[in-house]
Amino acid sequence: MNEQSDISAALIKALRDARHVCILTGAGVSAESGVPTFRDAQDGLWAKYKPQELATPEAFIKDPALIWRWYRWRRDLVAEANPNPGHYAIAELEQRMPRLTLVTQNVDGLHQRAGSKHVIEFHGNLFDDRCFSDRTLHTADDSLDVPTCPDCGDYLRPGVVWFGEAIPESALNDACAATTDCDVFLSIGTSSLVYPAAGLTDLASENGACVVEINPIPTTHSARFDFAIAGNAGLVLPELLESLAP
Ligand code: APR
Numbered sequence: 001m002n003e004q005s006d007i008s009a010a011l012i013k014a015l016r017d018a019r020h021v022c023i024l025t026g027a028g029v030s031a032e033s034g035v036p037t038f039r040d041a042q043d044g045l046w047a048k049y050k051p052q053e054l055a056t057p058e059a060f061i062k063d064p065a066l067i068w069r070w071y072r073w074r075r076d077l078v079a080e081a082n083p084n085p086g087h088y089a090i091a092e093l094e095q096r097m098p099r100l101t102l103v104t105q106n107v108d109g110l111h112q113r114a115g116s117k118h119v120i121e122f123h124g125n126l127f128d129d130r131c132f133s134d135r136t137l138h139t140a141d142d143s144l145d146v147p148t149c150p151d152c153g154d155y156l157r158p159g160v161v162w163f164g165e166a167i168p169e170s171a172l173n174d175a176c177a178a179t180t181d182c183d184v185f186l187s188i189g190t191s192s193l194v195y196p197a198a199g200l201t202d203l204a205s206e207n208g209a210c211v212v213e214i215n216p217i218p219t220t221h222s223a224r225f226d227f228a229i230a231g232n233a234g235l236v237l238p239e240l241l242e243s244l245a246p
Contacts, residue, residue: 005231005239012243014184014210020099022182023090024175024200025233028189028215030110032084032234035077039191046070055162060132064146064155071158072142075126078108086188086233087114089241094118096244101178103171105190105197107160120171120178122197128159135159167196179204188214189233192221201225 015021027037036042038051049070053059060067091114094100102119104111107126111119129140131149140147140156147156161167167175179185185204192198201221205211213225214236222228229236 005229005236007229007236007240007243008227011210011212011227012240015097015240015244018097018183020101020178020182021093021097021184021186022101022103022178022200022204022209023093023186023188024190024197025090025102025104025106025111025188026190026192026197027106028191029086029090029104029233030081030084030106030108031189032086032232033081033108033110035081035106035108035110037189037191039193046073052163055160056164057162058164060155060157060162064157067157068146071126071160078110078126081108081110083110083114084234086237087111087116089237090188091115091117092241093237093244096241101174101182103175103178103197103200105194120174122161122167122171122175124158124160124168126158126160129156130159132157172196175200176203179209180207182209185209185211186214187212187221187225188237190215190219192219 031037042049054067054070087110090102094116102111102116103122104119105123107123109125129138131138131152131154133152133154138149138156149156179200180203182204187201201211210226213222213228214233216230216232
């Protein structure tokens with residue numbers, strides 16, 4: 001996509017006037033870094049599995065070694081990836097805005113590597129190891145197929161939020177507070193299928209924020225946005241940043 005994105009003057013004004021901007025990101029923001037999105041078919045070894053079937057506590061209980069193999073593969077993939085222009089534009093926007101809250105569903109840490117300072121990790125972090133029983137943070141022994149907790153002996157698991165699990169309380173509270181308070185809410189690179197993250201858009205809208213979607217493919221939520229910009233985050237976000245320059 002080489003043409004300029006459709007960024008309206010009204011959106012630029014809303015951003016220029018904003019006291020507090022809240023951004024929700026999803027897997028699409030990392031797609032241009034080579035990290036596959038959740039609803040894309042998987043490649044190679046993992047092609048026969050759907051991420052939605054692996055990222056559950058039930059799948060872990062059934063076959064923890066399989067789930068650890070999948071997460072170690074994902075850790076290696078993310079470790080080799082780099083932030084893209086979309087991540088850098090969001091980090092730069094944080095510097096320019098009076099206040100910016102970044103809520104990410106991504107567990108890859110690429111926002112932090114691009115320089116974003118305050119990141120609410122709604123779905124945890126891919127590189128954390130936690131006790132399956134009480135979620136305490138530990139460091140896994142990677143020589144074991146299934147590492148165990150040094151305190152209680154239960155299995156360790158990746159520190160991400162799986163389907164059917166609750167969002168960490170502080171992440172949920174902080175995200176809801178920012179969503180309620182912001183003047184502009186940007187939903188970027190998410191299919192808006194997974195709740196409660198997808199519900200943040202409605203919360204922002206109900207509280208009077210201007211709500212904006214950036215996604216190359218319209219989502220089921222697109223009609224609810226004040227502005228829906230069709231395009232890749234790595235292209236649209238740098239343009240948006242440029243259009244805000246004085
Ligand atoms: N720029 C912006 N958006 C993009 C790009 C891009 N370059 N490439 C793809 N997208 C969009 C897709 O059109 C899709 O709408 O990103 C979205 C990715 O959707 P999902 O794979 O469903 O990812 P996400 O919305 O983050 O999933 C939410 O579901 O599986 C769970 O916990 C997991 O955090 C994840 C959550």
